Amino acid sequence: MPRNLTDERRDLVTAIGEFCRKECGTKEQRDKLTDGGVQQHSPQLYAKMAELGWLGIAIPEEYGGAGQGMADLCLFLEETSYWRAPISGFATTIIAAASYEKFATEEQKRVVLGGVVNGRVEAISMSEPGAGSDVAALTCRAERTTGGYVINGQKTWCSNAHLADHVLLVARTSQEADRHQGLTQFMVPTDVDGLQIRGIDTMGGKEVNDLYFTDCFVPDSAVVGTPGNAWAQLMAGLNLERMILAANMYGLARRAFDDILAYVKEREQFGRPIGSFQALKHRIADLATELECARLLLDDVAATIDAHPGEVFAREASMAKLKCTELAKHMTLEGMQMMGGYGYATEYGMESLHRASIVSTVYGGTSEIQRDIIGKTYGL
Incomplete structure (x- = not known):
């Protein structure tokens, strides 16, 4: 359409x-x-x-x-x-940049936002070995000291830290009755003393990292926003993060569909193109319909966010992320099945599209978390 x-x-x-x-x-x-x-x-x-x-x-x-x-x-x-x-560095860069734009000092904005325009990469770090979906459970600490903070602890699954100028770190600065309080964001240079970045090998290649902080000092000027208020700052960026992931995976799903369609039109078995057989024709029809539904949802949510700046559309952004990431995973798996052995071969690329799609239903809030968020907006 x-x-x-x-x-x-x-x-x-x-x-x-x-x-x-x-x-x-x-x-x-x-x-x-x-x-x-x-x-x-x-x-x-x-x-x-x-x-x-x-x-x-x-x-x-x-x-x-x-x-x-x-x-x-x-x-x-x-x-x-x-x-x-x-x-791949662009997604984390723009997510981090949005937080700096809303909450950073003018000097921090000048360094980071100006750097983004000129091709610098930024990273953001929330997850820990014991705190993934439950971000409020994080234990990496930033202790107050003369002129700044001393950071100790481990972070994990930090995308593009090995490429970034800075990591926008979320650390605990105080222990409060409400676990969501007492969290603070810091602008941490990746070359600072006391920070070790170690890559994690994955099926997707070199992209994510473990971060180890050992008596890592950062000055007061490294604080982004209000100390102790990082949770509210993170919530303000939910629209952006989920829409970025949705748009990325919608583009990947589009690519997979076009590659599938080209293959089933060209590949012949039993004297005719395999796409002419009802078993595949109907699967193509279903995939095309799902792709169009995802596009309409993505476009509509993006337009709604632009029309209402500053508002958080938790339900709609979660729906877009859920729909587009799950579709990408389903689309690429269907592609591998319809392409047979060629879908498994690296020469044709469908297997790499599938590998790229799998993690999308995990990062940025798993599909299960997105469904939970959507359900809560209906009072469940």
Whole structure:
């Protein structure tokens, strides 16, 4: 179904597509940019996008960005994901940047937001070995000392910390009766003494890390926002994080569908294209319908967020994240099944799309957590 885009947005999508087709449109190009698929982020490609001004699409104009809203950001994420551009650092960067934009000092904004526009990567760290979905259970501590804080503890699953200039760290600064209180955000340089970043090998390559803080000192100027108020600050960014993940996975699902469709039209068995058999034709019809439903939901929630800045749409953003990530996982698995042995072969790419989709139903709040949030908005 045709998409109702403004001329400016249509031009943006076209420009991104043409750029990605030229720079990373083939598996050979992507392998060269990512050390054979091991790395998920190409600084070389990222720098070119920075020169084109795309990395600042959601950064305010006073810091060198374009100052666009959620709809434009989602289009950028969707299109780069569709073309499989290896820029995994962008998602965590823009999530962290939004928190700095809302709560940071002017000096912090100048450093971070200006850096984003120029191609710098940022990371955000909440999860710990004993605190994943239950963020309020975190125990990494930042103890008050003369002129700042001393941080001790471990963080885990921190995406892109090995590429980032800073980690936006959530640590406990006091023990309160309400576990959600007493948490503080810190802007921690990744080269600071007392911080060790150690990569975690995953089926998706090199992307996530363990962080070890040992008597790591940061000055008072590293505090982002109000001390003890990190939980409220995190809640203010829920729309953005979930929509970023939804748009990324919608783009991936689109790519998988187009690859499946091309394959079933070309592959012949028993004297005709396999897509002409009812068993596959009906599966394609179902997948196409689900893809269209996901697009309509994603576009509508993005437009709603843009129309009501400052409001938190917990239900709608969770629905978009749930729908798009679960669809991507289902779409790619169906693709592997319909493509048979070729779906399993690295040459055709469907298996790598599936690997990329699996973690999407875990990070940024699992599908189970999203369903729980949606249920709570209905008073359950």
